[in-house]
Amino acid sequence: MIRRSKVRELQARALELFDKASIRLAAQERQHIEVADFGLGDPDREGAQIFTFVQTDRYAAKIIALVPGQTLPEHWHPRVGEDPGKQETVRVAWGTLYLVGEGPATPMRAAIPAGKGAVYTLRHEEVLGPSGSRTFSPGEKHWFQAGPEGVVVYSFSSVARDALDGFTDPGVQRVTRIEED
């Protein structure tokens, strides 16, 4: 649960990051930036701001803004019926992304949120700047953290069904609930 005022604040910070990346949103689109707290209630720490350019039953294209130090929790895209699971390519438009995926442990610039070591299991980091990109196979786990200035990341994928994503943290609820204030 997050307050409407916090949603508005994070939408405004996302717009500042989109401006730095020269990503233009139409006036009506600016109202539709999703602020996700993943049900954890502390979106400055674990959360993401997401604008969906397009979503059809065949593909999706989104742009994600993470404010400095913000972490998008460890997750994967499972099989859904006939669909083997979402295949996804991320590409940095602006800023620095700490991308943590499957593989042998590496030195880490990303800081695991305090007390959350058990639900961030991956320790293989790539540091991506503008034009850096990575494609994830269905089922492949990953988590993201913004560098010190924040980051703007494209997500290109097969059909997205965010509400069915798997998360390591059992406390996650993918659908954000907003409290009016």
Added chain:
Amino acid sequence: MIRRSKVRELQARALELFDKASIRLAAQERQHIEVADFGLGDPDREGAQIFTFVQTDRYAAKIIALVPGQTLPEHWHPRVGEDPGKQETVRVAWGTLYLVGEGPATPMRAAIPAGKGAVYTLRHEEVLGPSGSRTFSPGEKHWFQAGPEGVVVYSFSSVARDALDGFTDPGVQRVTRIEED
């Protein structure tokens, strides 16, 4: 057939447009901007510069630069075996796009290339600026022309098989042949 020197010139002009749109390409990516002349041999008039962010067997994301007045010929994305045909969303990142699609005739800012009225059959124009977008169903015909400053356009889609696209102009060959000079 186009000369290598013309390919290099149009790649450089595309990079200038990508810079205006703040689209960053890595050094090695800059060599991979496709210059398409559609087999027509006059790419300043009918052509496109295309960089593929990602292409898998499930989706594609590309960025297209058209120089001022350049026209991407009338085409559609046909059924290929089990695939009903490419579904595609274009979104303007920078500049002005004259998008000509199916529908009743409208006033046109786009100028049909001289002598080519028979192979540009559509007369329904939308003028899109930054953040303007449009999704095409499989089989739906369309052609594009850049406004006076050129245009940079994202293309998000289901799997792309450009070499199998249909073109109204029987003179089109989708695969560009380059002559070394």
